[in-house]
Amino acid sequence: MTDSPSLGDDLRRLEEIVRRLEDDSLELETALALFEEGVARLKAAELRLTDAETRVRQVIDESARGDGALRVEPLDA
Amino acid sequence: MTGLDEAWSVARLARAIKASVEADSAPVWVRGELVGVKRSPRGHWYFGLRDATAKVDCTIWQNVAAELRTPLEEGAEVFAFGRAGVWEERTALRFNVSRVLPAAAIGAQALAFERTKQALLADGLLDPGRKRPLPAFASRIAVVTSVSGAVVHDIITVAKRRWPSVELLVVNSAVQGEGAAAELVRALRIVGRLERIDCCIIGRGGGGKEDLAAFNDESVCRAIAASPVPVVSAVGHEVDVTLADLVADVRAATPSQAAEFALPDRREVAVRVGALRNGLERALRNLVVMRRARLERTRDRIGSALLAQTRAWDRRLFAARARLGPALAHAAARRRAALERLGAQLHALSPTAILARGYALARNAEGRVLRRRADFVAGQPFTLTVADGSVNARVEGS
Numbered sequence: 001m002t003d004s005p006s007l008g009d010d011l012r013r014l015e016e017i018v019r020r021l022e023d024d025s026l027e028l029e030t031a032l033a034l035f036e037e038g039v040a041r042l043k044a045a046e047l048r049l050t051d052a053e054t055r056v057r058q059v060i061d062e063s064a065r066g067d068g069a070l071r072v073e074p075l076d077a
Numbered sequence: 078m079t080g081l082d083e084a085w086s087v088a089r090l091a092r093a094i095k096a097s098v099e100a101d102s103a104p105v106w107v108r109g110e111l112v113g114v115k116r117s118p119r120g121h122w123y124f125g126l127r128d129a130t131a132k133v134d135c136t137i138w139q140n141v142a143a144e145l146r147t148p149l150e151e152g153a154e155v156f157a158f159g160r161a162g163v164w165e166e167r168t169a170l171r172f173n174v175s176r177v178l179p180a181a182a183i184g185a186q187a188l189a190f191e192r193t194k195q196a197l198l199a200d201g202l203l204d205p206g207r208k209r210p211l212p213a214f215a216s217r218i219a220v221v222t223s224v225s226g227a228v229v230h231d232i233i234t235v236a237k238r239r240w241p242s243v244e245l246l247v248v249n250s251a252v253q254g255e256g257a258a259a260e261l262v263r264a265l266r267i268v269g270r271l272e273r274i275d276c277c278i279i280g281r282g283g284g285g286k287e288d289l290a291a292f293n294d295e296s297v298c299r300a301i302a303a304s305p306v307p308v309v310s311a312v313g314h315e316v317d318v319t320l321a322d323l324v325a326d327v328r329a330a331t332p333s334q335a336a337e338f339a340l341p342d343r344r345e346v347a348v349r350v351g352a353l354r355n356g357l358e359r360a361l362r363n364l365v366v367m368r369r370a371r372l373e374r375t376r377d378r379i380g381s382a383l384l385a386q387t388r389a390w391d392r393r394l395f396a397a398r399a400r401l402g403p404a405l406a407h408a409a410a411r412r413r414a415a416l417e418r419l420g421a422q423l424h425a426l427s428p429t430a431i432l433a434r435g436y437a438l439a440r441n442a443e444g445r446v447l448r449r450r451a452d453f454v455a456g457q458p459f460t461l462t463v464a465d466g467s468v469n470a471r472v473e474g475s
Contacts, residue, residue, distance in 0.1 A: 007214040007216075007346075008212075008213050008214045011346075011349060011350070011353070014353045014356075014357075015353065017357075018353060018356030018357060018359075018360065021356070021357075021359075021360035021363065021364075022356075022359075022360070022363075024363070024367075028364070028367050028390065031360070031363075031364055031367065032364065032390060032393055032394065032397075034360075035357065035360055035361065035364060035394075035397055036393065036397050038353075038357050038360070039357060039397050039400050039401055040400075042350070042353060042354055042357060042401075043400065045346075045350050045353070046350060046354075048242060048346075049343050049346060049347050049350060052241045052242040053241065054233055054236045054237055054241050054242075054243055054244075054245065055243075055244045055245065056229065056233060056244075056245045056247065057244070057245070057246055057247070058224065058246075058247045058248075058249065059219075059246050059247065059248050059267060059271065060249075061267050064263075065263060065266070066262075066263035066264065066266040066267045066270075067266065067270075070267065070270065070271070072246070075224065075229070075247055
């Protein structure tokens with residue numbers, strides 16, 4: 001399951017990584033670590049852009065007030 | 078009893094009366110008949126409100142009058158909303174009206190709408206400062222609507238185009254007719270219990286105005302305001318704004334538009350991700366250069382530890398570069414092709430290319446381009462540049 005804030009976080013962090021990598025005075029060891037993290041986050045972001053089936057499910061609660069047990073079922077729409 | 082030397086000025090008395098009247102006047106709805114309707118040249122309205130036993134002078138100031146929807150007709154029965162005040166210059170009591178509704182056309186529903194709206198306003202629920210922004214990258218969206226309507230289908234259509242990875246959690250509810258308001262409140266309560274929801278779309282397909290009652294219901298509006306996640310209203314009625322629309326964090330005209338507001342567009346995100354990939358590729362080239370420079374600096378005193386370190390760097394760089402993928406080569410080829418195209422365009426624009434087509438360029442001794450007849454002074458020397466070089470020339474006549 002995808003987690004909502006992670007794409008936004010990935011993109012913000014990636015932007016920071018790219019910005020920091022443009023700094024020539026960066027230690028090679030640090031630069032390499034940043035680059036590795038950047039590649040991993042880029043892969044994650046690109047994965048989110050690939051085709052995926054939109055999942056549609058219905059939430060059902062048998063109680064009258066809407067405070068009973070919740071059931072989730074696929075919904076054909 | 079005060080002495081004559083303590084006598085008030087008229088202005089002081091007027092101010093005291095005004096302050097005492099206005100301190101106690103709360104805004105109210107008043108029902109009455111319009112009499113003596115007059116409009117001032119500056120756009121203010123003056124009229125009286127009368128019933129069987131009393132009459133009150135009223136004013137609608139010009140800035141409010143511009144928003145007046147109901148024409149003020151002599152003798153018409155109206156509801157007027159306003160607040161008592163004192164016109165200082167004459168110390169005259171005035172009812173300052175801000176809204177007028179014709180009593181004849183107004184049904185119980187419209188009155189209820191106004192009452193509910195005032196109640197929501199009083200509690201600050203219509204305050205623009207309450208509106209919450211929608212998350213930039215929604216991955217789980219709750220939808221409150223009737224599963225028998227077209228809303229879910231419309232949202233899926235937009236999701237497939239914009240952001241297919243989204244997950245929709247639908248909570249069924251009647252959206253019109255008897256009991257719809259209670260069902261909507263119940264559905265919103267269920268949404269509040271769901272985990273990791275980014276926002277909620279509440280809506281219905283099209284329909285008649287008489288069907289909007291549930292979306293003007295006070296309990297529904299309060300349930301929307303109480304939602305733990307931002308709510309997009311999609312009542313599907315362009316003309317009539319419902320109170321649910323006013324309370325919701327975002328108002329959409331249709332369910333499709335609601336989905337567009339709630340979901341990012343993957344093409345836009347792809348552009349952003351593409352720019353980041355380019356940035357990383359640039360960084361990769363820098364890293365290779367850095368590693369080489371480091372290697373050269375240490376070559377002379379290279380020990381086994383340094384050699385091992387260099388190899389470790391190489392391995393990591395190679396592995397990361399491999400993960401970045403073959404797109405690197407494609408991207409380079411793409412950029413080269415783009416550069417070549419750009420070069421061709423630049424060439425077409427360059428003066429040399431134009432000269433090759435037979436045009437010539439005239440410049441005076443200072444190198445300034447001579448564009449029109451007046452630039453040429455009789456006897457003055459100038460140079461003429463053609464495709465393969467320049468010739469010296471002189472102006473004979475003018």
